[in-house]
Amino acid sequence: MTKDDRPVLVVTNLDDPTADIVIAELHDRGVPVLRFDSGDFPATLSCSASIGGTGGWRGSMQTPSRRAELGAVRAMYYRRPSGFSFSHLDRQDERFAVAQARYGLGGVLTSLPGCLYVNHPNRIGDAEYKPAGLAAAAAAGFVLPPTLITNVPDDARAFIKEHRRVIFKPISVPLYLVDGKSQTLPVTEVTADEIDDSVAGTMHLFQKRVDKSADIRVTVIGEQIFAVRIDSGLLDWRTDYGTHTYTPVAAPPTVQRAMRAYLKHFRLVFGAFDFALTYSGEWIFIECNPSGQWAWMEPPTGLPMTAALADLLEGGLRGQ
Structure with a gap:
């Protein structure tokens, strides 16, 4: 088998238009998928x-x-698979079958020889812990907004009173379906009066609201960096994509170095970073999604992100 015959694995759910775009690009290049x-x-x-x-x-x-x-296998593009399901079995047998599939098939897929992972499933799992991401961001040199993760109501109230304008956002977002469509739990501003004893029921993330002029999404694909300014006027730009204006920008050298350090910490080759841009021009780190979306920004900006990702997958471990 020649280099050109080596396939790329794309692991994702059926409804993934981003993967569709990448697969079409690889197909046009003659790369088997x-x-x-x-x-x-x-x-x-x-x-x-x-x-x-x-x-x-x-x-x-x-x-x-x-x-x-x-x-x-030259490379694996690990996106958003739905997970193993054996619902036809009774509960005990289903637990057994899922465990065998996860550690059997999953274990094989995470240990393929000579395979470039974009990203490795285990590294994605590590990076999806928001507290770990915040700690890594601080160590990498990013500027972070004051953040509290707690289930103590009094501590939450004290944090809000100290910082005055504070937002609440989920630490991890499970799949919510409304009328059959997946929904994102939005970021919301919260006051001390809204904190009640229900906060004690689980962990919550509170963060000082950044006085921002715009948001920035930076997609790092291998060695390439694509930064886009998002002007929406919204606290959470994900709630209404129809309001956005997209402008390509250059990431400052200090931010670029911090992103490289962050990705190296988690051993990632892809990352979708979110920043809040202050009126003074400071980039405030919000989060990095190791499986973040990016394709919707390509048409309005002309940034060649699909080609960059296809280059990475086609090249495999070359130069890594």
């Missing part, structure tokens, strides 16, 4: 892997239309 969702297993996805002596995994993965040799 095997796309699947972990929820396809075992109905339409099978895997057989062996190891022994020297070398890595041997064997293959197969869908109804395509097959990939495990030792030949």
